[in-house]
Amino acid sequence: MFGLFIGFKRLSQCLVRCFKKEETKALLVATSIILLVGTIFYHNVEKMSFIDSFYFSFVTLATIGYGDLHPVTVIGKLFTVIYGILGLGLVSLSVGVIARELVNIRNINQKKNDD
Template sequence: MFFFHTIFSFLKNREYRDLLYTTMIILIIGTVSYHYIEGWGIIDSLYFSVVTLTTIGFGDFSPQTDLGKIFTIIYIILGIGIILQFINTVQNHYSETRNKRHKKH
């Protein structure tokens, strides 16, 4: 229940929602681009976008075309900061909500 409360309170905040929308747009751009540039399926393209921008980099997919490699360089430079900011914001929000809840009890 606490998890859902945290998510709903996160979504109520306009700045958090804007960051979520920006993150989704970045992932959609990567997914669509890899789908057309590399010819990957939508799921594989989304998977690669997430794995790349979260800096996990499993190595099971990699761009094979020159255009795909150039796009990846630009995509990482532009997207990694946004994705990491989103992850950091979610973690901070969760921690703040948990601390407020513990103070009440």
């Protein structure tokens, strides 16, 4: 249980450090814009409610894909393919940035312990 708290502490330190960097801020803005574009697209083209459009956009970007909602038009299906590829790229970049920062924090902590 104690190890879990240490892990959460390190993760929170990592996220605070990440969000101070321009790279992370740019990823957050890009993700927000793509999420908004997807929500508007699915609302207008697939005639989903705004909450369903947002939910479907998030599930697609996060690569979860529950399957409870899905596009029914050809343009919606084609858009979803491109949208999913963008989502995979954004998720991969975000995980990479966070992982890099976790490694940096670990290296800093090891240097402190070695001194």
